[in-house]
Amino acid sequence: MSHTLGARQVQKQKTRQALLDAALxxxxxxxxxxxxxxxVTRAVGVAPTAFYRHFHSTADLGVALVEEALGSLHPMIAGTVSASGDSGERIDRAVSLIARHVREHPAHIRFIARERNGGVQKxxxxxxxxxxxxxxxxxxxxxxxxxxVGWSDDDLLMLAGLYVDQMxxxxxxxxxxxxxxxxxxxREATRRMRLISIGRRHWLD
Amino acid sequence: MSHTLGARQVQKQKTRQALLDAALxxxxxxxxxxxxxxxVTRAVGVAPTAFYRHFHSTADLGVALVEEALGSLHPMIAGTVSASGDSGERIDRAVSLIARHVREHPAHIRFIARERNGGVQKxxxxxxxxxxxxxxxxxxxxxxxxxxVGWSDDDLLMLAGLYVDQMxxxxxxxxxxxxxxxxxxxREATRRMRLISIGRRHWLD
DNA sequence: CAAGTCAGTGAACAACTGTTACCACAAGCG
DNA sequence: CGCTTGTGGTAACAGTTGTTCACTGACTTG
Incomplete structure (x- = not known):
């Protein structure tokens, strides 16, 4: 989508990424x-004023971190729900996918869990x-x-929210x-998901 | 449980409570x-050093706030689950009890939600x-x-955790x-609780 | 190749932080 | 009553914070 950007922009992105990593x-x-x-700048090894070339404030940096942390989650969530197999297999697969993601990106999901109700409104x-x-x-x-089949859009959205929050x-x-x-x-997470799935199966009774 | 404590202790508790309120x-x-x-001390109108007479640090104050905020929740949770009536009525009652508690003590539950995954380990x-x-x-x-009837202790604990987290x-x-x-x-919360209750009803199938 | 753009530097600022040592003075107790 | 206890206050400390200004020098562009 963008043609190769000059060495100037490359270096800038590198510093920006270093700031994000250090902050995380x-x-x-x-x-x-x-x-x-x-x-943050001290951890990276740049002058404090350099920060302003990339972010207005630490809150701004936080918003950028949200994009980074949750952007990588989109494919995982999709893969989790759309897996093949019966309900039980899908749940096991989802839980182990979550476990793997937490193992590989602990700082990202810690950040999201922490700042979801954190003190910075933006x-x-x-x-x-x-x-x-x-x-x-x-x-x-x-x-x-x-x-x-037979579910209203509202109820589907409710169920989706329940699953996402549970994840x-x-x-x-x-x-x-x-x-x-x-x-x-x-095991606890699996049992919770199983109970929700059972509730789903009998929702329309 | 304690005999009337002197005017000394009374004043101390008053200052301590003022610090807790201001912090909240x-x-x-x-x-x-x-x-x-x-x-915190500025908000109360006392000298900074007075803080140390009541807490070692702001983290300590946080722990005290946890007791205050969650102590008042015990009766509510009990009343929520043990209410009479059928499943639907109990759920409606629980949701409106939660709504009322949030309306009356917003700062308390904001604190708990925020610091549950917050940056202070203690x-x-x-x-x-x-x-x-x-x-x-x-x-x-x-x-x-x-x-x-027929539920294992583990499964009951799982269901209880699901309810508490949902609350x-x-x-x-x-x-x-x-x-x-x-x-x-x-309405959304009610539907979620209802789905969980349905899952509960068919758990042993 | 000259001109301009701009990421990063360095110094300085006023304001703020946690923590210390020492003091004042009212309450509690023999 | 005199003596001790202990809440709260004052003053000062060494560090830290966000933000400003003018600057350098490598990259980009005409």
Whole structure:
């Protein structure tokens, strides 16, 4: 979509990415509202003023982090819901996909879980918007399944929201779990999803 | 349980409560990890050093806030689950009880929702402990209901956790909702709870 | 190749932070 | 009553913060 950009832009993007990475690292032990601009630049090794070339404020950086963290989740969510097999197999597959994603990108999902109700309004809004997008995607995915005949659009959206929220909570539980607790978290999450699926099957009774 | 304590202790408790109240107010627009000790004392109108007479740090104050905020929730949760009537009536009652509690103590539940995944480890742990206690209470409450015959203890605990998490998420949704959206949030929460209840009814099939 | 653009630098600013040591003075107690 | 206890206040400390201004020098463009 864009022709090869000059060495100038490349270097700029590299610094910008370094700022994002450093911020994500620092946010493992604090919230965005306490993240200082100087703290980030110090971790990267650039002058504090360089920050302004990329972001207006740390809140702005937070919004960029939301895009980065949730952008990579779109394919996963889609793959989770549209998997083949019966209900039980799909749930197992979904839970292990979540576990893998948390293992590979812990800082990203920690950031989302933390700032979803965090102290920075713009970041909360950005996360809510992306989550609504997820929910809508899951809804259309669910709509194509045979179990969904006779469902109203509203009810499908409700079910999708329930699934999405449950996924994020499961991811958060994986994060806090010690290595020894991971299996138990997975089993609990599986049973929760199974109960929801059972509720889905009898919703129209 | 304690005999009337002297005017000394009374004044101390009053200051302590003022610090807690001021902190809760300040935390509506930021997270605990960015809350400064001086900020709190300034809001109360006492010297910064007075803070140390009551708390070691702002993290300590956060733990105290957890007790205050979740202590008042115990009776509500119990009343929610053990209400009389059929499943649908109990759900409606629970949702409106949540709505009322959010309306009356918005700062408390905002604090809990925010710091549940917040940047302060000790506060996260305190919230997790209280939530586990809630879940256990709901479990024993559920165990006494006729719908629970044949359920294993593990499955009851799973269901209780699902309910408790759903309640907190509903409370959080009420918080972010504009006055015009409140009714829609209530309806969505009701439908979610209903689906879970349906899943419960057919769990042993 | 000259001119201009712009990412990053360095110094300075006023304001703020947590923490310390020391003091004042009212309450509690022998 | 005198003595101790302990809440709260004052003053000062070394560091930190966000933001400004003028600057350098490598890249881009005409």
């Amino acid at each position: 690292g620092l946010l493992e032990e604090q919230s965005l509202s306490s993240l200082g601009l100087r703290e 970041v909360r809004a950005a996360i809510a918007e992306q989550m609504a997008r997820f929910t809508a995607e899951v809804r259309t995915e669910l709509a194509g399944q045979p179990e969904s 994020l909570m499961t991811a958060g539980a994986f994060l806090e779990a010690t290595p020894g607790e991971v299996d138990q978290v997975a | 107010g300040l935390l509506e627009e930021q997270s605990l990890s960015s809350l400064g000790l001086r900020e 506060v996260r742990a305190a919230i997790a402990e209280q939530m586990a206690r809630f879940t256990a209470e709901v479990r024993t409450e559920l165990a006494g209901q006729p719908e629970s 907190l998420m509903t409370a959080g949704a009420f918080l972010e909702a504009t006055p015009g959206e409140v009714d829609q949030v209530a």
